[in-house]
Each structure stands twice: as C-alpha cells, then as structure tokens.
Amino acid sequence: MVTFDYIIIGAGAAGLHLSMALKKSGLLKNRKLLILEPSAKDRDDKTWCYWEKNSGNWDHVVTKSWRKGEIVAKDTAINFDLKNYRYKMLRSIDFYDACKDEIAQEKNILWAQEKVTDCQENQAYVCVKTNANTYNSSLVFDSRIPSKFYDQNDSIHLHQHFKGWYIQTKKPCFDADFFTMMDFTVKDKNTTSFTYVLPVSQTEALVEFTYFSPDIVADQTYEHHLKTYLKHRKINNYNIISEEKGVIPMSSFDFDAFPSSRIHKIGTAAGWVKASTGYAFKNCERKSQEIIDYLKADKDISKLKKPLKYKHYDKMFLDVLKTRNEFGEDLFYKMYSQNPIERIFRFLDEESTLTEDLKIILSLNSSPFHHAFLRHLKRGLQTS
C-alpha cells in the first residue's frame, strides 16, 4: 500500500488543470501527488473553446483566438467586439501534451495508467483501489460522475449535443478573424439548435451542428443540418478532414450534495459544466485555483460550493429550454441583442454584480420565463 498526500482520479480537463495548479502553488514541494487515469491521453478527442480576458495560461498551445464574433438569430446578425476578452480554441491533444511535459518535470507527481475501481473513506484517510494497486491518501479529487446523477431524480436534465466537421475548402470561404457562436438560420424544427463556426483560416473551419435539448439525435440528423447549413453559406466544395461529436450534461442536479472533507468531486462530476451553456474548460481552471486557495489557507474544501444565485438562474433557464425548447432562438436573441458581450461573459462566468444580473434577467422578460419563475416559486425555490 503506497501513501500519497493527494490523489487525482481522472486526467481530463479538471484533473489536469488541478495538477497544474498544484504544481504552480508550491504545495508539492514536500508533498506527493498521484494521478490515476486509465487512458494514455494521446488522442485529440475534443476541441475546447473558452473566453478569457487578455492573455492566459494556454496561449502557447492555443490553435486560434478571435476578437470578433457574431450570433445570428431571428434573421439578424448581432456582431460583437470582445474588447479585452478573446475567444480561444485549444485542441485537447495540445493541452494533454503541454500538461504531460509539465508533469514530467515535477518529481513529486506520479502518473499511473490505472482505472479506479473503488474509493473508500475512513476518518483518517481514503483508500483508492485500481485494477492494479491500492493506494492511500488524505485527500482525493475525483472526476468520476456520481452514480446518483444517472438515477431518476427531480432535476431538470438537458444535453448540449453536437456533431462537427473540420472542413477544408478549395476557395476562400471564411473570414478567419470572425467566429460564429450561434447561427439559428438552419434549425431542427421546434428545438434549440444552431450551427457553430470556428474558422481557422480562409479555407479551414470547424463547423458544428448543436442542440440544447432533452433528446439526442441520430448521426444522420446532425449531418443533414450541417450539409444544409454549408449549402446556405454557398460552401459546396469541401473536404471533411476530421469529425467531432459530443454530449455534455446541462443539468440542475445538485452536484454539491456529496460533502466530504476527504473526497472532493471535480470537473463535470462536481457541476463545473455551466448548466445553461455547457462550457466547462475555463471553469475547471478557475475552480482548481479556488481549491488551491482553500488548501493554502487550510480551509475545509467541502465548503466550496457554487454560488446560490446562479443555481436559481440556471434552473429557470433550463426549465424554459425543457418546457419550451423551440424558444431558445428568441432567448439568445434577447440576451445578445440587449446586453454587451462583456456583461454576458461576466454573468456566465458567475462573476456578475446584482445590477448586471437584473439587466440580463430583464432582457429575457417573456411569458416562458414568467411561467418558469412561477413553477420555481411553486416548488419552493428548490435549486436542484
């Protein structure tokens, strides 16, 4: 039985952000960290995009960043200049490789390619069993989604689900300085669905057809809408270089309901995916830093919870999308046409002031929201 000070289960976005933050913090000077991950993390399995102010920790491996973008909804293009913010695109393989390089330089981090099969806590430590070994640690960070999430529960569940093509065109078809966050011109009827376009050059772009909806669709359905969208943009001559598919939970499930001072959930398993948008990458970095601040101050990390007001906002947003899925286009049109992009980013980053919240909430004023608010009151303002 080998003992570590910290064990991280899962070397995905959350586990790796936390490893990097631990390394940077100085906490590993006289402490040992073990990372347990069954896969080699040598595949480019997703493309992460996120916004952040000015420069960031991953700029040296970012594929592309944009200062200007648009939302197309209700036949209107809403253009935005991100000012101090940049929207950045990072391939997962570049992130994994950069983290592996950093880990290799730190003698107090051990990475074992093993799958965790059991994790038991007692008063003094946590015992972690894998397919190959057993380890002890006083603190475990766990990326595995709690099984209760998959049980029937009263939470509102939707998915951000999508399929995308990385395409190459013969002729210049894209403005490489300008990305499309959501284009509702081509939609699957009665759903919140849109196309997302990330041009890397005039002849290359990642084009994804995306839903915020309760039900997943067949591959052919995403492909049909991708083809329709490209035709609408008069892009007829292209090669598909690679594909990307994903399903991200958008849920009001109470991920904070697993308080333990020794096993701390991280990432998707901790609700770090913003319920109303599906974004998580930057949250993983932010939340990892919060953990470090708590550890350094010797505070109980089981007290780290999502701010309550955002649980209420997210729940009502999900309620509207669940009960009136066709209303998404109106909703995003209202939000992006009536608020500057910096205010929207601060709100989605859960850093907004009450005044900013009110401005965003008032801009969404509509009968589906009134009904969602009444249902929320009726359910006793329950956040999960």
Ligand SMILES: Cc1cc2nc3c(=O)[nH]c(=O)nc-3n(C[C@H](O)[C@H](O)[C@H](O)COP(=O)(O)OP(=O)(O)OC[C@H]3O[C@@H](n4cnc5c(N)ncnc54)[C@H](O)[C@@H]3O)c2cc1C
């Ligand atoms: C295709 C796709 C694209 C996305 N794009 C974006 C985006 O553009 N922007 C954004 O902000 N978010 C995006 N997301 C959402 C979110 O950022 C990612 O899902 C992110 O990877 C979540 O981080 P995580 O660490 O919780 O999960 P993961 O990155 O999935 O990592 C979990 C890790 O745990 C490991 N694991 C599982 N079981 C065990 C076990 N028993 N023992 C040990 N290890 C285990 C897995 O192998 C995996 O490596 C995307 C998600 C997907 C699926």
